[in-house]
Every structure is written in C-alpha cells, then in structure tokens.
Amino acid sequence: MRGAARYGIEHELALVRPDGSLADFTVLGHDEVAAVVAQLPELPGDQADLRIGDAGIRRKRWYAEGYERLGEQGELLRFEPKGIEIRTVVHDSVEATEAALAADAVLLAEVAARHALRPVAIGHHPVRSSYQLDPPPNACERALMASSPEERTAPLHMVTWGPDLNLSFPEAGSDPAVLADAAAKLTYYSPYLVPWSFSSPFRDGRPWGGLSARTSRRTGARPAALAYLEPDAPLLPTDPSLVRHAGIPGEIGRIEFKAFDAVAVVPGEEPADGCGTGLPGALLSLLAGLLRDTTLPGRRRTPDAVAHRRSALRGWTDPGTRAGSQAVLDAATAALRDELGHDDRLALLRERLGRRETPAGRMLARYRSGGGITGVAAQVRPAAL
Template sequence: MRGAARYGIEHEVALLRDDGTLADFTSLRYSEVAAIVDELPEDPADRRDLRIGDAGIRRKRWYAEGFERFDDDGRLVRFDPKGIEIRTRIHDDVDAVTGALERDLSSLTGVAARHGLHPLAIGFNPLRSAYRLEPPANAFELAAQAGSPEERTAHLHMVTYGPDLNLSFPDSPSDPATMADAGAKLTHLSPYLVPLSFSSPFRDGGAWGGLSARTAVRTGPRPAVLVYLDPSDPLQVSDPSLTRHAGIPAEVGRIEFKAFDACPDPALYAELLSLLTGLLRDTTLPGRRTTPDAALHRRAAVDGLHDAGIRAGACAALDAAADALRGEPEHLDRLRSLRGRIERRECPAQDLLARRRRGGPVAGLPARTPAIR
C-alpha cells in the first residue's frame, strides 16, 4: 500500500455494575443498554463513515453489541447484549482517531455511571467461556448462519471483546488482488502482533494459565483480518473469510484488523495503528496466509512475548514497519514505544494478573485473599 492512511477504531467494552460484578448476556438486559445509548448524541454526519445495519441498532457511534434472535419468519424477537461498542468516524491521522475514541469513551462512561454501569476494557468474559443459543437456532437462523463463515461462528463473539482497527489508503489501488494481498500479509503476521494487546488472562472465574483467552478461542474460527471490496468485485472464498463486500461506499478499500484484544489505554491502539501502517507500506516481508494459523495463535495466547519464536516474529515485523516509516517521526515514536513493550515482554494481561494476586477485585472477579509468599 502507498500514501497516507486514514483510520477508524471500533472498540468493544464490557460493563460492570456498581458492585463490581460483570453485567454480561446472562444478566444484562437490552433495555439497560438502550437507556444508555439513548442519552448519547446522534449525529447524522456519522453515517457517511459508519454502517447502520438492518435492525437500526447502530444509528450512533455507540450501540448495543450482542446477538440477535429471530423467529421463523425472520422477525427480530430478542437481543442478548454483551456490552457496548464505540465506533469512530474515519480520521486522517492516528492522534485524531484515538482522541475521538477517548472523547466518546468519556461520554459513555459519564452516561453509563448514571445507570449504574461502568465500561471495562478486557479481552474475554472472565466468568463464562461460551454463549449457548437458548432456544436452539430455528430454521430461519440456521439458514442465516449458512450464509457465511462469520455468521456460523457469530456466537463466539459473545464472550470476546476486541477492537477493529481500520486502515485505508486512498492513494493505493483497491482492486481485489491488492486488497487480498494486504489482508493475507497481516493475517500471516497476526500471531506475532497480537501479544502486544493481550488482556484476557481470566476465564471461567479465574486465571486460565495464559494471557489471551480471546485469541485461544476466537482466532482461527474467526478472521484476523477482513478487507472490504466494491460490491461488484468477486470475493475470495475462504473459511473464515478474508474478503467482504462493502456495505457503504466509505468501506471500499478498508483493511480491518480484528485479532487484537480490547486495550484499556487508547495510546496502545495508537501504537498498533502505526505498526499496521508500516507493515502495509512495507514491500519486503514475504509471508502470506488466507486464513489465520489457529495453532500458532493458540501458542501465542499462552506465553505471548515470553515465547522466543513469537517475540522474534514481533521484532521482525517491527523492524520492517520502522523501515517503511522512515522520515515520519510521529509513527516512529510510537514504534519505539512498542519496541520497549516487546523488550519488557509486556501486555495489559500482566497488570490484571498482578492486581488479582494482590487480592483486589479485578475485571468483574470478586476480591480474594492474596497469595501467601
């Protein structure tokens, strides 16, 4: 890819109640989430960059994230929420898009607090590893699931929280071959990149022994990257998908990295966007994959950057990105910060685990007696 990039962020958050318990699909009602979203502003200008969707739930930059249930005739009859998603408009630089996310997160935090709920950035539901359809899917829903690999595995996202980091390059071609190559490049690199974001060391009520339950469960069955093509272009057939038709004109040419865990600090998103920019500008790295390497992602999910092979891949990716971004000091400053994280083998999950060891409540898990050393 060549030229300046444009950026968007979609950031999922879980919700905690005032008492620190997790409000997930087992207890969170759609009416609770809707009451929060209703208080947040609606700007018709957002629709240039953001898709609304068939059910009309996504009218704003904030919307209820969850799973839709339909009757046999295709009428929406229930919505099981897992949290709230924030979407930014498309911006011309990294600081602008992360600044927009911070402002919208602040607005959400203030409104949600009045309803007894508080946003939490974590990569995986710390209490439950699965969402089961009750009642089981009916004929209409089964037919919809057969429509694409992502529909078939949509239930997996009910226990995961992550960002979609979106990049587009207006000066680059957006033909199917160019876009698929860009997506395949990032898909190949994904297991070396995602450990920088790991924030899901808990599942089923405690530490599971790794750093990203989200990566272990999700990536492989679901895509690491999606690229958006003009609706007239042919799609590349794969499972999970790599290519998708754009739903609105602004999506054409968009490259969406989907495999990072939700990050508690938007500054890390800024660093990761610079990394992705450099990797997409790079012309030297040879690896390509149409679908994610599920086994390598599961390996990365356990030890992250403490795994020497994963760390070496991350360093190689960072070096290539830095070479591609020479002369762009703001990007390079962010890459230097990432290099420090790699050298320290650092990710947000480690802070969550340390807080848990100290005995305090964390990520929706109750306080516990600290471990005796």
C-alpha cells in the same frame, strides 16, 4: 500500500456493575443498554462512514453490541447485549482517530455511571466460556448461520471483546487482489502482532494458564483480518473469510484487523492499574507500517491457529513469538521513517516488547496480590469475631 492512509477504530467494551460483577448477556437487557445510548448524541453527519444495519441499533457512534435473535420470517425478536461499542468516523491521522475515540470513551463513561455501569477493556469473559442460543436457532437463524463462516461462529463473539482497527489507502485503489494481499499479510503476521494487546488471562473464574483466552479460542475460527471489496467483486472462498463485500460505499477498500484483545483508550477502562493508554494509536501505527513495508514476504489466507495458540499461551516468553514481534516492529519502523508522528507510538511498543509487558501480565500481578478479577464480584469477607 501506497499513498496517504486513513484510519478508524471500533472499540468494544464490557460493562461492570458497582459490585465488580460483569453485566453480561444473562443479566443485561437491551433496554438497559439502550437507556445509556439514548443519552449520547446522534450526529447525522457521521452516518456516511458508519453502517447502521437493518435493525437500526447502530444509529450512533455508540451502540449496543451483542446478538440478534430472529423470528421465522427474519424479523428481530430480541437483542441480547454483551456490552457497548464505540466507533469513530474515518480520520486522516492516527492522532485524530485516537483523540476522537478518547473523547467518546470519556463521554460514555460519564453517561454509563448514571446507570451504575462502568465500561472496561477485557478480552474474554472472566467467568463464562460460551453463549448458548436459548431457544435453539430456528430455520431462519440456521440458514443465516450457514451463509458465511463468520455467521456460523458468531456466538463465540458473545464472550470476547476486542477492537477492529481499520485502515484504507485511497490512492492504492480498490483492486481486489491488492486488498486481499494486504489482508493476507496481516493474517500471516497476526500471531506476532497480538501480544501487545493481550488482556484475557482469566477464564471460568480463574487464571486459565496463558495471557489471551480470546486469541487461543477465537483466532483461527474467526478472521484475523478482512478486506472490503466492491459489491460485484469476486470473493475468495476461505474459512474464515479473508474478503467480503462492502456494506456501504465508504467501506470499499477498508482493511480491518480483528485479532487484538480489548485495549483501554482512557484510564477508567483499564483492567489493572498501570496498563496505560496509548495502545490503540500505537497499534494503528504498527499496522500502517506493516502494510507500507515491502520486505516481509509472509502471506496466509486463513489464520494459523496453532501459532496463535502458542502466542496466546506463552506470549513473549516464546522465542519464536518474540522474534516475530521484533521483526514486524522493525519492518514497520523502517517503513514509516519518513512519516511524521509515528515514532513515539512505535517506541511505546518497543519498550513493552523489551520488558515483555502486556496488560494481561498486569492483570495477573494484580490478582496475585489479592486484587481480584475484573468482572468478578468482590467477595465480602466476614467481620472478625
């Protein structure tokens, strides 16, 4: 992709109560999340870059993320939240994008604390593995679910959290073939990109045996990357989707990577001490370099579910996954060598790859030392007699 890149991040966060339990869709009402969002500022100038949606829930940079239950005529009956999402407007640099997101994350944490909630970055629900529509979907909802692969698998997103990292290259134009090729490249290399973000080693209340339950269950059924085309552009018939029509003019030309686990932006979001911040910006640089690169030939229109499951289970202990991660990092570094600002961020990724260090590894170490599982209420031990 040629020309200057522009960047944005959509940052999904789970919410934890003071006793350590996850405030999920079984106990968290939309009114509770709406009360937090109501105390956050609305900046009308943001809306040129941000899609609001028909229900009006997404009017701000912060909004309740979850599942809309519809009536027979398509009207909104209720909204079942899974947490809060923060999204940035489009910025001309990784630094500005990450700084804006960090400022909004700090403000969210301050406001959420007034409501006895703490935002945390975890990739998969630590206790529940499914979200059941109750009552079952009606005819209108079934028709919506049949309208696209993503609508069909939408309930799965209720037990997972992860960022959408967005890039666009205005000088590259909006040719559907070019945009689809970029998304296909990210899709092919996704199993080697995602290990840096792994933050879901727990499922059903215990370690599940790997590092990313989110990747193992979700990528393949849902997209790794999407490209947004002009409203009249033809769409490739893939399952899951590789391209879709832009909902607002500002989305045209956007390339969105959707397969990372949730990663912390500010220290309070960390699921374990020592996970560190700086990953969102580093991953944006990695994606920008991979899209700049002209040497790596791999392309896939749909994610390789087997490769993702292997990566999710073994991470960088798998030689093939480790070699693939090294290859994409080397290619991105070479492609960005003449662009200022990316070196330190890519160095962070190189250090973590060298140590085979992921947030999931830190979470497991914390668990093994008696620190418990983020999102699972701490057990109160009886006093000694």
